[in-house]
Amino acid sequence: MTVTTPPRTRRVALLGSTGSIGTTALRVLERQRDRFRVTALTAFANSALLEEQAARFAPTFVGLVHNGTPHDSRWHTGRSCLIEAATRADVDIVLNAVVGAAGLDATLAALEAGKRVALANKETLVMAGDLASAAAARGGGEIVPVDSEHSAILQCIAGRPREEVRRVILTASGGPFREWAPERLASATVDDALHHPTWQMGRKITIDSATLANKALEVIEAHFLFGLPYDRIDVVVHPQSVVHSLVEFVDGSVLAQLSAPTMELPVLYALTHPERVPDTGVRPFDPVACSPLTFEPVGHDRFPALRMGVAAGRAGGVAPAVFNAANEQAVALFLERRITFNDIARAIDSALDTLAAGPAESRDAVLAADAEARRHVRSLFSC
Numbered sequence: 001m002t003v004t005t006p007p008r009t010r011r012v013a014l015l016g017s018t019g020s021i022g023t024t025a026l027r028v029l030e031r032q033r034d035r036f037r038v039t040a041l042t043a044f045a046n047s048a049l050l051e052e053q054a055a056r057f058a059p060t061f062v063g064l065v066h067n068g069t070p071h072d073s074r075w076h077t078g079r080s081c082l083i084e085a086a087t088r089a090d091v092d093i094v095l096n097a098v099v100g101a102a103g104l105d106a107t108l109a110a111l112e113a114g115k116r117v118a119l120a121n122k123e124t125l126v127m128a129g130d131l132a133s134a135a136a137a138r139g140g141g142e143i144v145p146v147d148s149e150h151s152a153i154l155q156c157i158a159g160r161p162r163e164e165v166r167r168v169i170l171t172a173s174g175g176p177f178r179e180w181a182p183e184r185l186a187s188a189t190v191d192d193a194l195h196h197p198t199w200q201m202g203r204k205i206t207i208d209s210a211t212l213a214n215k216a217l218e219v220i221e222a223h224f225l226f227g228l229p230y231d232r233i234d235v236v237v238h239p240q241s242v243v244h245s246l247v248e249f250v251d252g253s254v255l256a257q258l259s260a261p262t263m264e265l266p267v268l269y270a271l272t273h274p275e276r277v278p279d280t281g282v283r284p285f286d287p288v289a290c291s292p293l294t295f296e297p298v299g300h301d302r303f304p305a306l307r308m309g310v311a312a313g314r315a316g317g318v319a320p321a322v323f324n325a326a327n328e329q330a331v332a333l334f335l336e337r338r339i340t341f342n343d344i345a346r347a348i349d350s351a352l353d354t355l356a357a358g359p360a361e362s363r364d365a366v367l368a369a370d371a372e373a374r375r376h377v378r379s380l381f382s383c
Contacts, residue, residue: 012271013040013061013085015106016097018049020202021120021146024263025095026053028271031281036093036271040085044098061085065102086110093271095146096121099204100328101321101370104128108363111141118270120146122221123328126313127321128366129224143225144270149218150225151266152244152257154273160249162227169246170218171238172298173198175210178239182301188341190334198241198261207331211344212298216309220320223313230314235306237296259285304345312352318369319356325373326351339381347377 012029016022022043029036042063043050054062054072062072063081076084079102086094086106094110095118096103103121108128110117112135119125125132125143136142145151149170157165176195177185193210194203201209208214219233241261248254259265265282300307305327312323330347333339339347351373360366377383 009035009037010092010271011037011039011090013042013088013091013094014038014097015042015082015085015094015103016044016099016121017041017053018043018045018047019097019099020200020205021097021263021267023049025097025267026057027281028264028268028279029057031279032268032271032277035277039090040088042081042085044102060090061088082106083109086115087113091115093118095267095270096124097146099123099202101127101325101367104363104366107132107143108135111135111143112139114140117141117143118146118267119143120267122147122217123324125221125224126217126324127370128360128363129220129320130360131363131366133224144273145221145225146263146266146270147218147221148244148261148263148266150222150245151269153222153226153247155257155269156245156247156255157226159274164249165226165228165232166248166250166252167232167234168222168226168228169234169236169248170215170222171241171243171245171295172212172215172235173209173241174237174239174296175212177210177302178237178296178299180302182299185302186340186342190337193334193341197239203335204328204331207334207344208327210341211305211327212303213305213309213327213331213344213348215298215303216306216313217324219306219310220313230310235298237298238294239296240290240293242290242293258287258290260290305348308345308348308352312356315356316360317356318358318360318366319352321360321366321369322351322355322373323348325370326377329374329377333377333381333383338383343381347380350380351376 038057038059040061041059044065063076087109093116097120107124153168196206222233243256246256309323312319326348330344
């Protein structure tokens with residue numbers, strides 16, 4: 001008789017539980033209760049949704065980042081609760097779904113504490129990739145990407161040595177403005193930009209997809225995740241969002257990872273890597289229904305943010321942090337309807353031209369560059 005050993009229950013801290021990735025992750029974790037237990041939840045708003053999540057998953061730690069009156073007196077409050085959740089002894093995996101630079105300190109702390117970081121917060125590696133690598137080396141932590149593009153690359157490489165990889169190709173949907181003439185973008189509204197053709201995401205990342213700033217962030221992230229130089233990382237537009245990335249090997253073979261556009265699959269793989277486990281929540285793949293699959297070159301005249309972001313990555317130092325912060329601030333102003341869509345790229349260009357020089361030798365240097373870039377963008381538009 002064969003005796004089957006039950007899987008070890010791994011304990012998860014979910015940072016940013018009420019956002020798009022956070023709620024997706026909880027759907028996955030609920031279906032995988034025999035393998036995972038949610039021991040910590042944090043969110044940025046005092047919302048009824050966080051209360052519902054806490055009641056459903058019964059974590060031992062609940063954190064509310066923005067101080068307020070919590071629903072439960074046992075909740076922890078303040079920005080430090082992200083680090084508290086990420087470094088707890090009863091946490092094995094930290095799923096960082098915080099949007100923007102606010103997720104940096106928690107990632108660094110989790111890596112120092114030897115945790116697996118399932119990273120949806122790409123800004124961590126964009127701002128401080130070298131610092132994150134050093135923190136992982138000191139503490140024994142590891143980063144497994146949650147972004148669908150980087151998850152695809154990880155799955156395609158499957159442990160092969162980097163010298164066998166000729167290049168990686170990230171796919172971009174092209175967003176809602178893929179077929180717009182450049183001159184028309186001056187009149188693009190917030191509602192236009194939020195109307196993504198294939199993905200349901202949070203507001204900030206949806207705007208980033210419309211400008212292709214998100215693809216610049218992903219190029220920089222891929223550089224740090226896979227140790228590849230920028231001239232071996234390409235981007236191609238793939239409107240159907242079915243092929244999530246491709247890896248070309250030195251012998252000319254190309255592997256691609258395909259699935260319907262859902263974040264549930266890369267979230268699950270980040271939790272279980274390198275294993276694969278059954279999951280009834282992801283529908284079977286139907287290649288006929290997904291056809292045709294097409295690919296196009298990037299229209300850099302419509303999407304200058306991609307070019308500027310990759311240039312910042314190549315420049316190194318604080319330039320990627322400046323790019324990220326200028327973009328975050330400009331997107332916030334656009335969502336508030338205080339600047340135009342084209343002003344986002346103008347803000348990034350101005351910040352990089354003024355502030356991009358300087359080393360990123362410490363967390364403080366990175367955060368100082370971040371703060372200065374945000375001030376620059378607000379000043380540019382007198383905000």
